[in-house]
Amino acid sequence: MSATLPFLSLSQRTLALGLCLLVGVGLVWYVLGGPAPSTNEATRAVVIRPQTGAFDIARRLKEARVIRSRVAFLAVAVARGTQRRLLAGEYEFVPGLNLLEVVRRLEQGKGFVHQVTIPEGFSARQIAEALQGKGLVDQDRFMSLLRDRQLLTQYRVDGESLEGYLFPDTYRLTKGLGEEAIIGLMVQRFTEVFGPAERARAIELKMSVAQVVTMASLIEREAKADEERPLISAVFHNRLRLGMPLQSDPTVLYSLSRFSGKLTKTNLRARSPYNTYLHRGLPPGPIASPGRASVKAALYPASSRYLYFVSKNNGTHAFSNTLREHGAMVRRYQIGRAG
Known part of the structure; x- marks a missing residue:
């Protein structure tokens, strides 16, 4: 005796298939x-x-x-x-x-973007601290990579560190980008600013790129008014030509691990290759990230014989040709003010 399964009508089969598809679509939507x-x-x-x-x-x-x-x-x-x-x-x-x-x-890659502005004159450590504060880098790893020989070779930097080559600008960064990639963005921005024309000018001055960037970093840390940058540059260029020590306070500050307050005579005697009171010539490398205006000033100093400058305590400086003139300016703007 044989048994046969009941057959559904065409309309019933269509309805059943439709229900199966509906359930299937519902499950796919729910899971996927x-x-x-x-x-x-x-x-x-x-x-x-x-x-x-x-x-x-x-x-x-x-x-x-x-x-x-x-x-x-x-x-x-x-x-x-x-x-x-x-x-x-x-x-x-x-x-x-x-x-x-x-x-x-x-x-x-539609992630959250952090807009970070790196001010002109920030040192590499200040940059690392700012980026770590936003959760974008590990400060210690960032600083370590700046001395990585492979990266220095990759970016054709003649020196011991990428200090000075992290161009100050506004960057749009995302967490997870990584220290190496962020460093790459900043160095790439530097190469855009310091292009073939700037390299050609450095050759005219008989200076290496590293020397120009180092000079520019000193100008950046000394100058507040843009119009004074070429004058400060002239002072440094003149002193280098005459074999005089640069005697730049920011180089001393850079060499001090901890500092608060005003520079003292003891500070000025601190033994460091960056102390331009003790050592003639440029320091071993940049002390900060110079902006475009300071790079230009380093390459194109003003036509001047100035050898000295002192702060007027208002963001500008008094410039002098002789030590006697400079002494008078120091008494007027520094010693007199202190009294």
Whole structure:
């Protein structure tokens, strides 16, 4: 005796198929496209470090409750062929984003951008502190990389450090970019400012790029008024030509690990290769990051015989040709004021 299964009519089969498709679509939407586990939660911030693989990205997103399924995330990324092209950065995910929107954001690198302004005259350590304060770098690693021989060779810097070559500007940075990449952005900006024309001018002056940048860093730390930069440059150039010590206070400050208050005679006797009161010529390297105006002043000093300058305590300086004139200016603006 044989039994046969009942056959559905065409309309019944169509209805059954439609219900199966509807359930299937609903499940796919729930797993792949549905919102994060709770739409009542706050915005989630997730930092993706450079060189992080798709599997670890999926894990981070799941832990942060941005997605509900790591397998689903990886499936979508693989299906789109972008599993190896998900970008590092700091991302903020609002509740309710579906999985496809999450993947697309990582593909496009639509992370949170930090706008950071590095002031002219900042030392490398001040730059590192500012960047660490925004959670963008590890200060110690940043400072260590500045002395990395491979990076110095890569950027064709003749010196012991990238101090002075981190160009002061406004940068748009993301967490996860990494210390090396941020250094690269700053040095690249320097090379844009210090281009072929500037290199040709340095050759005319019989100076290396490192010497020009070092001179520019001293001008940057001494000058407050832009119109005085070429005059301060002239003083330094004249002193170098005559074999006189530069006697620049900022070089002494740079050599001191800790300093507060006013420079003393003891400070001026501090044994350091950067102390331009004790050593003739330029210091071993830059003491800060000079801006465009100071670089230009170092390359194009004013036509002047000035050998001295002293602060007027109002952001400008009094310039002198002789030590006697300089002594009078010091008594007028410094000693007299102190009294």
